[in-house]
Amino acid sequence: MFSVPIRTAVLDPATSTYVYGAGGGITWPSDPATENDEVDVKARILTRSRREFDLLETMLLGPEGVRHRTHHLDRLGASAGWWGFPFVRHHAEELLDSLDPADDARRLRLLLSRAGVLRIEHTPLEADAEAVVELAIDHVTMRSDDPFCCHKTTWRRHYDEARARHPGADDVILVNEHEHAVETTIANLAYRVGDRWYTPPLDDGGLAGVGRSIALADGRLTERSIDAAHLATVDELAVVSSLRGWRPARLVERRP
Known part of the structure:
Protein backbone atom coordinates (compact mmCIF):
# COMPACT_ATOMS: atom_id res chain seq x y z
CA MET A 1 0.00 0.00 0.00
CA PHE A 2 1.26 3.48 -0.81
CA SER A 3 -0.17 6.91 -1.42
CA VAL A 4 0.81 9.78 -3.67
CA PRO A 5 0.43 13.18 -1.97
CA ILE A 6 -1.17 15.78 -4.21
CA ARG A 7 -1.03 19.56 -3.71
CA THR A 8 1.32 18.92 -0.80
CA ALA A 9 4.54 20.78 0.03
CA VAL A 10 7.32 18.34 1.02
CA LEU A 11 10.24 19.63 3.11
CA ASP A 12 13.81 18.60 2.31
CA PRO A 13 15.57 19.01 5.71
CA ALA A 14 19.01 18.90 4.10
CA THR A 15 18.40 22.01 1.99
CA SER A 16 15.54 23.60 3.99
CA THR A 17 13.52 23.84 0.79
CA TYR A 18 10.02 22.70 -0.08
CA VAL A 19 8.93 20.88 -3.21
CA TYR A 20 5.33 21.32 -4.30
CA GLY A 21 4.00 19.06 -7.03
CA ALA A 22 1.11 19.86 -9.34
CA GLY A 23 -0.07 18.04 -12.43
CA GLY A 24 -3.01 16.44 -14.16
CA GLY A 25 -4.20 13.16 -15.58
CA ILE A 26 -3.47 13.01 -19.32
CA THR A 27 -5.82 10.99 -21.51
CA TRP A 28 -6.07 10.56 -25.28
CA PRO A 29 -8.54 13.44 -25.85
CA SER A 30 -6.72 15.81 -23.44
CA ASP A 31 -6.08 19.31 -24.71
CA PRO A 32 -2.51 20.51 -23.94
CA ALA A 33 -3.52 24.13 -23.30
CA THR A 34 -6.32 23.11 -20.95
CA GLU A 35 -4.04 20.74 -19.05
CA ASN A 36 -1.44 23.49 -18.69
CA ASP A 37 -4.10 25.88 -17.36
CA GLU A 38 -5.12 23.26 -14.80
CA VAL A 39 -1.55 23.01 -13.50
CA ASP A 40 -1.38 26.81 -13.22
CA VAL A 41 -4.58 26.84 -11.16
CA LYS A 42 -3.31 24.11 -8.83
CA ALA A 43 -0.01 25.92 -8.28
CA ARG A 44 -1.56 29.36 -7.81
CA ILE A 45 -1.51 28.97 -4.04
CA LEU A 46 2.28 29.40 -4.13
CA THR A 47 2.08 32.93 -5.53
CA ARG A 48 -1.23 34.14 -4.12
CA SER A 49 -0.76 36.65 -1.33
CA ARG A 50 -2.16 35.74 2.06
CA ARG A 51 -4.88 37.94 3.47
CA GLU A 52 -3.76 39.80 6.55
CA PHE A 53 -6.50 40.28 9.10
CA ASP A 54 -7.31 40.25 12.80
CA LEU A 125 -21.21 55.09 19.77
CA GLU A 126 -22.98 57.32 17.29
CA ALA A 127 -26.75 57.60 17.62
CA ASP A 128 -28.96 55.84 15.06
CA ALA A 129 -29.79 58.24 12.25
CA GLU A 130 -33.14 56.58 11.53
CA ALA A 131 -35.76 54.88 13.69
CA VAL A 132 -36.23 52.23 10.98
CA VAL A 133 -33.23 50.74 9.15
CA GLU A 134 -33.66 50.92 5.37
CA LEU A 135 -32.39 47.79 3.63
CA ALA A 136 -31.41 46.89 0.08
CA ILE A 137 -31.03 43.32 -1.21
CA ASP A 138 -27.69 42.75 -2.92
CA HIS A 139 -27.61 41.29 -6.44
CA VAL A 140 -24.11 39.78 -6.09
CA THR A 141 -24.16 36.42 -4.32
CA MET A 142 -21.78 35.25 -1.59
CA ARG A 143 -20.68 31.70 -0.84
CA SER A 144 -22.26 30.11 2.20
CA ASP A 145 -18.95 28.41 3.06
CA ASP A 146 -16.85 31.60 2.97
CA PRO A 147 -15.04 31.69 6.35
CA PHE A 148 -14.79 35.48 6.17
CA CYS A 149 -18.58 35.60 6.38
CA CYS A 150 -18.83 32.93 9.08
CA HIS A 151 -16.22 34.53 11.38
CA LYS A 152 -15.94 38.17 12.44
CA THR A 153 -12.66 39.62 11.15
CA THR A 154 -11.20 42.91 10.00
CA TRP A 155 -11.30 41.65 6.39
CA ARG A 156 -14.48 43.44 5.29
CA ARG A 157 -14.00 44.08 1.59
CA HIS A 158 -17.01 41.97 0.60
CA TYR A 159 -19.21 43.96 3.01
CA ASP A 160 -17.81 47.31 1.87
CA GLU A 161 -18.39 46.44 -1.78
CA ALA A 162 -21.99 45.44 -1.07
CA ARG A 163 -22.67 48.74 0.70
CA ALA A 164 -21.03 50.68 -2.14
CA ARG A 165 -23.44 49.07 -4.61
CA HIS A 166 -26.42 50.47 -2.67
CA PRO A 167 -25.55 54.00 -1.51
CA GLY A 168 -29.21 54.87 -0.90
CA ALA A 169 -29.71 52.22 1.79
CA ASP A 170 -28.66 52.17 5.45
CA ASP A 171 -27.53 48.55 5.15
CA VAL A 172 -27.52 45.70 2.63
CA ILE A 173 -28.90 42.15 2.85
CA LEU A 174 -26.43 39.57 1.56
CA VAL A 175 -27.63 36.63 -0.55
CA ASN A 176 -25.92 33.26 -0.92
CA GLU A 177 -25.46 30.97 -3.92
CA HIS A 178 -28.82 29.31 -3.19
CA GLU A 179 -30.61 32.68 -3.39
CA HIS A 180 -31.26 32.61 0.36
CA ALA A 181 -31.12 35.83 2.37
CA VAL A 182 -28.27 35.54 4.89
CA GLU A 183 -27.65 38.68 6.98
CA THR A 184 -26.77 42.34 6.53
CA THR A 185 -23.26 43.76 6.39
CA ILE A 186 -23.30 44.71 10.09
CA ALA A 187 -26.12 42.73 11.72
CA ASN A 188 -28.13 39.54 11.66
CA LEU A 189 -31.46 39.51 9.89
CA ALA A 190 -34.83 38.69 11.48
CA TYR A 191 -38.22 38.44 9.80
CA ARG A 192 -41.75 37.86 11.09
CA VAL A 193 -44.35 35.62 9.49
CA GLY A 194 -47.60 35.63 11.44
CA ASP A 195 -46.76 35.62 15.14
CA ARG A 196 -43.31 34.01 14.78
CA TRP A 197 -39.92 35.64 14.26
CA TYR A 198 -37.29 33.80 12.23
CA THR A 199 -33.62 34.23 11.32
CA PRO A 200 -31.61 32.48 8.57
CA PRO A 201 -29.64 29.44 9.85
CA LEU A 202 -25.86 29.56 10.04
CA ASP A 203 -25.66 26.96 7.26
CA ASP A 204 -26.78 29.75 4.92
CA GLY A 205 -23.44 31.46 5.56
CA GLY A 206 -24.02 34.11 8.20
CA LEU A 207 -22.20 35.11 11.35
CA ALA A 208 -23.15 33.63 14.71
CA GLY A 209 -24.05 37.04 16.10
CA VAL A 210 -24.19 37.42 19.86
CA GLY A 211 -27.53 39.26 19.82
CA ARG A 212 -28.91 36.58 17.51
CA SER A 213 -27.64 33.76 19.74
CA ILE A 214 -29.26 35.29 22.82
CA ALA A 215 -32.58 35.79 20.99
CA LEU A 216 -32.49 32.14 19.86
CA ALA A 217 -31.79 30.94 23.40
CA ASP A 218 -34.64 33.09 24.74
CA GLY A 219 -37.06 31.66 22.17
CA ARG A 220 -37.63 34.99 20.47
CA LEU A 221 -36.12 33.70 17.22
CA THR A 222 -36.30 30.40 15.32
CA GLU A 223 -33.96 29.42 12.49
CA ARG A 224 -35.50 29.13 9.02
CA SER A 225 -34.15 29.84 5.54
CA ILE A 226 -35.92 32.30 3.28
CA ASP A 227 -35.47 33.09 -0.40
CA ALA A 228 -34.36 36.69 -0.84
CA ALA A 229 -37.26 37.23 -3.25
CA HIS A 230 -39.73 36.33 -0.49
CA LEU A 231 -38.54 39.03 1.92
CA ALA A 232 -40.97 41.45 0.31
CA THR A 233 -43.87 39.24 1.45
CA VAL A 234 -43.03 38.87 5.15
CA ASP A 235 -44.99 40.74 7.80
CA GLU A 236 -42.05 42.54 9.39
CA LEU A 237 -38.26 42.86 9.22
CA ALA A 238 -35.63 43.64 11.86
CA VAL A 239 -31.87 43.69 12.25
CA VAL A 240 -30.21 42.31 15.38
CA SER A 241 -26.79 42.96 16.89
CA SER A 242 -25.16 42.89 20.30
CA LEU A 243 -24.03 46.49 19.88
CA ARG A 244 -27.38 48.10 18.99
CA GLY A 245 -29.89 45.45 19.93
CA TRP A 246 -33.11 44.79 17.99
CA ARG A 247 -34.06 47.45 15.42
CA PRO A 248 -37.03 47.52 13.02
CA ALA A 249 -36.21 47.53 9.31
CA ARG A 250 -37.87 47.80 5.90
CA LEU A 251 -36.93 47.15 2.29
CA VAL A 252 -36.19 50.16 0.11
CA GLU A 253 -34.45 48.30 -2.73
CA ARG A 254 -35.28 44.87 -4.12
CA ARG A 255 -33.21 42.69 -6.41
CA PRO A 256 -33.56 43.51 -10.12
Missing part, protein backbone atom coordinates in the same frame (compact mmCIF):
# COMPACT_ATOMS: atom_id res chain seq x y z
CA LEU A 55 -10.15 38.48 14.53
CA LEU A 56 -12.60 40.98 15.92
CA GLU A 57 -15.32 41.37 18.52
CA THR A 58 -17.40 44.56 18.61
CA MET A 59 -19.04 45.19 21.97
CA LEU A 60 -20.95 47.87 23.84
CA LEU A 61 -19.10 49.57 26.68
CA GLY A 62 -21.50 51.39 28.99
CA PRO A 63 -22.08 52.35 32.62
CA GLU A 64 -22.28 48.67 33.63
CA GLY A 65 -19.13 47.68 31.75
CA VAL A 66 -18.94 45.45 28.67
CA ARG A 67 -22.30 44.02 27.59
CA HIS A 68 -22.49 40.29 26.76
CA ARG A 69 -18.79 39.97 27.52
CA THR A 70 -18.81 36.19 28.08
CA HIS A 71 -20.64 35.52 24.81
CA HIS A 72 -18.15 37.63 22.87
CA LEU A 73 -15.12 35.93 24.40
CA ASP A 74 -16.67 32.52 23.72
CA ARG A 75 -17.07 33.42 20.06
CA LEU A 76 -13.58 34.89 19.80
CA GLY A 77 -12.13 31.72 21.29
CA ALA A 78 -14.04 29.54 18.83
CA SER A 79 -12.86 31.61 15.86
CA ALA A 80 -9.28 31.61 17.14
CA GLY A 81 -9.39 27.82 17.34
CA TRP A 82 -10.77 27.53 13.80
CA TRP A 83 -8.15 29.88 12.28
CA GLY A 84 -5.29 28.66 14.46
CA PHE A 85 -4.71 32.03 16.17
CA PRO A 86 -3.19 31.75 19.67
CA PHE A 87 -5.74 32.98 22.22
CA VAL A 88 -5.22 33.20 25.97
CA ARG A 89 -8.63 33.95 27.39
CA HIS A 90 -7.51 35.25 30.77
CA HIS A 91 -5.35 37.83 28.98
CA ALA A 92 -8.48 39.07 27.22
CA GLU A 93 -10.33 39.10 30.54
CA GLU A 94 -7.57 41.19 32.13
CA LEU A 95 -7.61 43.61 29.21
CA LEU A 96 -11.36 44.14 29.54
CA ASP A 97 -11.06 44.42 33.33
CA SER A 98 -8.70 47.35 32.84
CA LEU A 99 -11.47 49.41 31.23
CA ASP A 100 -13.48 51.85 33.29
CA PRO A 101 -17.26 51.84 32.75
CA ALA A 102 -18.35 54.55 30.32
CA ASP A 103 -20.99 57.14 31.23
CA ASP A 104 -21.88 57.39 27.54
CA ALA A 105 -22.20 54.33 25.32
CA ARG A 106 -19.01 53.47 23.45
CA ARG A 107 -18.19 51.09 20.62
CA LEU A 108 -15.49 48.72 21.89
CA ARG A 109 -13.39 46.63 19.51
CA LEU A 110 -11.33 43.72 20.83
CA LEU A 111 -8.85 42.53 18.21
CA LEU A 112 -6.70 39.40 18.11
CA SER A 113 -3.78 39.20 15.67
CA ARG A 114 -2.45 36.08 13.95
CA ALA A 115 0.44 36.17 16.44
CA GLY A 116 -1.97 36.12 19.39
CA VAL A 117 -1.58 39.79 20.32
CA LEU A 118 -4.70 41.38 21.82
CA ARG A 119 -5.56 45.05 21.66
CA ILE A 120 -8.62 47.20 22.27
CA GLU A 121 -10.03 50.31 20.63
CA HIS A 122 -13.08 52.29 21.68
CA THR A 123 -14.91 55.27 20.25
CA PRO A 124 -18.21 57.02 21.07
Whole structure:
Protein backbone atom coordinates (compact mmCIF):
# COMPACT_ATOMS: atom_id res chain seq x y z
CA MET A 1 0.00 0.00 0.00
CA PHE A 2 1.26 3.48 -0.81
CA SER A 3 -0.17 6.91 -1.42
CA VAL A 4 0.81 9.78 -3.67
CA PRO A 5 0.43 13.18 -1.97
CA ILE A 6 -1.17 15.78 -4.21
CA ARG A 7 -1.03 19.56 -3.71
CA THR A 8 1.32 18.92 -0.80
CA ALA A 9 4.54 20.78 0.03
CA VAL A 10 7.32 18.34 1.02
CA LEU A 11 10.24 19.63 3.11
CA ASP A 12 13.81 18.60 2.31
CA PRO A 13 15.57 19.01 5.71
CA ALA A 14 19.01 18.90 4.10
CA THR A 15 18.40 22.01 1.99
CA SER A 16 15.54 23.60 3.99
CA THR A 17 13.52 23.84 0.79
CA TYR A 18 10.02 22.70 -0.08
CA VAL A 19 8.93 20.88 -3.21
CA TYR A 20 5.33 21.32 -4.30
CA GLY A 21 4.00 19.06 -7.03
CA ALA A 22 1.11 19.86 -9.34
CA GLY A 23 -0.07 18.04 -12.43
CA GLY A 24 -3.01 16.44 -14.16
CA GLY A 25 -4.20 13.16 -15.58
CA ILE A 26 -3.47 13.01 -19.32
CA THR A 27 -5.82 10.99 -21.51
CA TRP A 28 -6.07 10.56 -25.28
CA PRO A 29 -8.54 13.44 -25.85
CA SER A 30 -6.72 15.81 -23.44
CA ASP A 31 -6.08 19.31 -24.71
CA PRO A 32 -2.51 20.51 -23.94
CA ALA A 33 -3.52 24.13 -23.30
CA THR A 34 -6.32 23.11 -20.95
CA GLU A 35 -4.04 20.74 -19.05
CA ASN A 36 -1.44 23.49 -18.69
CA ASP A 37 -4.10 25.88 -17.36
CA GLU A 38 -5.12 23.26 -14.80
CA VAL A 39 -1.55 23.01 -13.50
CA ASP A 40 -1.38 26.81 -13.22
CA VAL A 41 -4.58 26.84 -11.16
CA LYS A 42 -3.31 24.11 -8.83
CA ALA A 43 -0.01 25.92 -8.28
CA ARG A 44 -1.56 29.36 -7.81
CA ILE A 45 -1.51 28.97 -4.04
CA LEU A 46 2.28 29.40 -4.13
CA THR A 47 2.08 32.93 -5.53
CA ARG A 48 -1.23 34.14 -4.12
CA SER A 49 -0.76 36.65 -1.33
CA ARG A 50 -2.16 35.74 2.06
CA ARG A 51 -4.88 37.94 3.47
CA GLU A 52 -3.76 39.80 6.55
CA PHE A 53 -6.50 40.28 9.10
CA ASP A 54 -7.31 40.25 12.80
CA LEU A 55 -10.15 38.48 14.53
CA LEU A 56 -12.60 40.98 15.92
CA GLU A 57 -15.32 41.37 18.52
CA THR A 58 -17.40 44.56 18.61
CA MET A 59 -19.04 45.19 21.97
CA LEU A 60 -20.95 47.87 23.84
CA LEU A 61 -19.10 49.57 26.68
CA GLY A 62 -21.50 51.39 28.99
CA PRO A 63 -22.08 52.35 32.62
CA GLU A 64 -22.28 48.67 33.63
CA GLY A 65 -19.13 47.68 31.75
CA VAL A 66 -18.94 45.45 28.67
CA ARG A 67 -22.30 44.02 27.59
CA HIS A 68 -22.49 40.29 26.76
CA ARG A 69 -18.79 39.97 27.52
CA THR A 70 -18.81 36.19 28.08
CA HIS A 71 -20.64 35.52 24.81
CA HIS A 72 -18.15 37.63 22.87
CA LEU A 73 -15.12 35.93 24.40
CA ASP A 74 -16.67 32.52 23.72
CA ARG A 75 -17.07 33.42 20.06
CA LEU A 76 -13.58 34.89 19.80
CA GLY A 77 -12.13 31.72 21.29
CA ALA A 78 -14.04 29.54 18.83
CA SER A 79 -12.86 31.61 15.86
CA ALA A 80 -9.28 31.61 17.14
CA GLY A 81 -9.39 27.82 17.34
CA TRP A 82 -10.77 27.53 13.80
CA TRP A 83 -8.15 29.88 12.28
CA GLY A 84 -5.29 28.66 14.46
CA PHE A 85 -4.71 32.03 16.17
CA PRO A 86 -3.19 31.75 19.67
CA PHE A 87 -5.74 32.98 22.22
CA VAL A 88 -5.22 33.20 25.97
CA ARG A 89 -8.63 33.95 27.39
CA HIS A 90 -7.51 35.25 30.77
CA HIS A 91 -5.35 37.83 28.98
CA ALA A 92 -8.48 39.07 27.22
CA GLU A 93 -10.33 39.10 30.54
CA GLU A 94 -7.57 41.19 32.13
CA LEU A 95 -7.61 43.61 29.21
CA LEU A 96 -11.36 44.14 29.54
CA ASP A 97 -11.06 44.42 33.33
CA SER A 98 -8.70 47.35 32.84
CA LEU A 99 -11.47 49.41 31.23
CA ASP A 100 -13.48 51.85 33.29
CA PRO A 101 -17.26 51.84 32.75
CA ALA A 102 -18.35 54.55 30.32
CA ASP A 103 -20.99 57.14 31.23
CA ASP A 104 -21.88 57.39 27.54
CA ALA A 105 -22.20 54.33 25.32
CA ARG A 106 -19.01 53.47 23.45
CA ARG A 107 -18.19 51.09 20.62
CA LEU A 108 -15.49 48.72 21.89
CA ARG A 109 -13.39 46.63 19.51
CA LEU A 110 -11.33 43.72 20.83
CA LEU A 111 -8.85 42.53 18.21
CA LEU A 112 -6.70 39.40 18.11
CA SER A 113 -3.78 39.20 15.67
CA ARG A 114 -2.45 36.08 13.95
CA ALA A 115 0.44 36.17 16.44
CA GLY A 116 -1.97 36.12 19.39
CA VAL A 117 -1.58 39.79 20.32
CA LEU A 118 -4.70 41.38 21.82
CA ARG A 119 -5.56 45.05 21.66
CA ILE A 120 -8.62 47.20 22.27
CA GLU A 121 -10.03 50.31 20.63
CA HIS A 122 -13.08 52.29 21.68
CA THR A 123 -14.91 55.27 20.25
CA PRO A 124 -18.21 57.02 21.07
CA LEU A 125 -21.21 55.09 19.77
CA GLU A 126 -22.98 57.32 17.29
CA ALA A 127 -26.75 57.60 17.62
CA ASP A 128 -28.96 55.84 15.06
CA ALA A 129 -29.79 58.24 12.25
CA GLU A 130 -33.14 56.58 11.53
CA ALA A 131 -35.76 54.88 13.69
CA VAL A 132 -36.23 52.23 10.98
CA VAL A 133 -33.23 50.74 9.15
CA GLU A 134 -33.66 50.92 5.37
CA LEU A 135 -32.39 47.79 3.63
CA ALA A 136 -31.41 46.89 0.08
CA ILE A 137 -31.03 43.32 -1.21
CA ASP A 138 -27.69 42.75 -2.92
CA HIS A 139 -27.61 41.29 -6.44
CA VAL A 140 -24.11 39.78 -6.09
CA THR A 141 -24.16 36.42 -4.32
CA MET A 142 -21.78 35.25 -1.59
CA ARG A 143 -20.68 31.70 -0.84
CA SER A 144 -22.26 30.11 2.20
CA ASP A 145 -18.95 28.41 3.06
CA ASP A 146 -16.85 31.60 2.97
CA PRO A 147 -15.04 31.69 6.35
CA PHE A 148 -14.79 35.48 6.17
CA CYS A 149 -18.58 35.60 6.38
CA CYS A 150 -18.83 32.93 9.08
CA HIS A 151 -16.22 34.53 11.38
CA LYS A 152 -15.94 38.17 12.44
CA THR A 153 -12.66 39.62 11.15
CA THR A 154 -11.20 42.91 10.00
CA TRP A 155 -11.30 41.65 6.39
CA ARG A 156 -14.48 43.44 5.29
CA ARG A 157 -14.00 44.08 1.59
CA HIS A 158 -17.01 41.97 0.60
CA TYR A 159 -19.21 43.96 3.01
CA ASP A 160 -17.81 47.31 1.87
CA GLU A 161 -18.39 46.44 -1.78
CA ALA A 162 -21.99 45.44 -1.07
CA ARG A 163 -22.67 48.74 0.70
CA ALA A 164 -21.03 50.68 -2.14
CA ARG A 165 -23.44 49.07 -4.61
CA HIS A 166 -26.42 50.47 -2.67
CA PRO A 167 -25.55 54.00 -1.51
CA GLY A 168 -29.21 54.87 -0.90
CA ALA A 169 -29.71 52.22 1.79
CA ASP A 170 -28.66 52.17 5.45
CA ASP A 171 -27.53 48.55 5.15
CA VAL A 172 -27.52 45.70 2.63
CA ILE A 173 -28.90 42.15 2.85
CA LEU A 174 -26.43 39.57 1.56
CA VAL A 175 -27.63 36.63 -0.55
CA ASN A 176 -25.92 33.26 -0.92
CA GLU A 177 -25.46 30.97 -3.92
CA HIS A 178 -28.82 29.31 -3.19
CA GLU A 179 -30.61 32.68 -3.39
CA HIS A 180 -31.26 32.61 0.36
CA ALA A 181 -31.12 35.83 2.37
CA VAL A 182 -28.27 35.54 4.89
CA GLU A 183 -27.65 38.68 6.98
CA THR A 184 -26.77 42.34 6.53
CA THR A 185 -23.26 43.76 6.39
CA ILE A 186 -23.30 44.71 10.09
CA ALA A 187 -26.12 42.73 11.72
CA ASN A 188 -28.13 39.54 11.66
CA LEU A 189 -31.46 39.51 9.89
CA ALA A 190 -34.83 38.69 11.48
CA TYR A 191 -38.22 38.44 9.80
CA ARG A 192 -41.75 37.86 11.09
CA VAL A 193 -44.35 35.62 9.49
CA GLY A 194 -47.60 35.63 11.44
CA ASP A 195 -46.76 35.62 15.14
CA ARG A 196 -43.31 34.01 14.78
CA TRP A 197 -39.92 35.64 14.26
CA TYR A 198 -37.29 33.80 12.23
CA THR A 199 -33.62 34.23 11.32
CA PRO A 200 -31.61 32.48 8.57
CA PRO A 201 -29.64 29.44 9.85
CA LEU A 202 -25.86 29.56 10.04
CA ASP A 203 -25.66 26.96 7.26
CA ASP A 204 -26.78 29.75 4.92
CA GLY A 205 -23.44 31.46 5.56
CA GLY A 206 -24.02 34.11 8.20
CA LEU A 207 -22.20 35.11 11.35
CA ALA A 208 -23.15 33.63 14.71
CA GLY A 209 -24.05 37.04 16.10
CA VAL A 210 -24.19 37.42 19.86
CA GLY A 211 -27.53 39.26 19.82
CA ARG A 212 -28.91 36.58 17.51
CA SER A 213 -27.64 33.76 19.74
CA ILE A 214 -29.26 35.29 22.82
CA ALA A 215 -32.58 35.79 20.99
CA LEU A 216 -32.49 32.14 19.86
CA ALA A 217 -31.79 30.94 23.40
CA ASP A 218 -34.64 33.09 24.74
CA GLY A 219 -37.06 31.66 22.17
CA ARG A 220 -37.63 34.99 20.47
CA LEU A 221 -36.12 33.70 17.22
CA THR A 222 -36.30 30.40 15.32
CA GLU A 223 -33.96 29.42 12.49
CA ARG A 224 -35.50 29.13 9.02
CA SER A 225 -34.15 29.84 5.54
CA ILE A 226 -35.92 32.30 3.28
CA ASP A 227 -35.47 33.09 -0.40
CA ALA A 228 -34.36 36.69 -0.84
CA ALA A 229 -37.26 37.23 -3.25
CA HIS A 230 -39.73 36.33 -0.49
CA LEU A 231 -38.54 39.03 1.92
CA ALA A 232 -40.97 41.45 0.31
CA THR A 233 -43.87 39.24 1.45
CA VAL A 234 -43.03 38.87 5.15
CA ASP A 235 -44.99 40.74 7.80
CA GLU A 236 -42.05 42.54 9.39
CA LEU A 237 -38.26 42.86 9.22
CA ALA A 238 -35.63 43.64 11.86
CA VAL A 239 -31.87 43.69 12.25
CA VAL A 240 -30.21 42.31 15.38
CA SER A 241 -26.79 42.96 16.89
CA SER A 242 -25.16 42.89 20.30
CA LEU A 243 -24.03 46.49 19.88
CA ARG A 244 -27.38 48.10 18.99
CA GLY A 245 -29.89 45.45 19.93
CA TRP A 246 -33.11 44.79 17.99
CA ARG A 247 -34.06 47.45 15.42
CA PRO A 248 -37.03 47.52 13.02
CA ALA A 249 -36.21 47.53 9.31
CA ARG A 250 -37.87 47.80 5.90
CA LEU A 251 -36.93 47.15 2.29
CA VAL A 252 -36.19 50.16 0.11
CA GLU A 253 -34.45 48.30 -2.73
CA ARG A 254 -35.28 44.87 -4.12
CA ARG A 255 -33.21 42.69 -6.41
CA PRO A 256 -33.56 43.51 -10.12
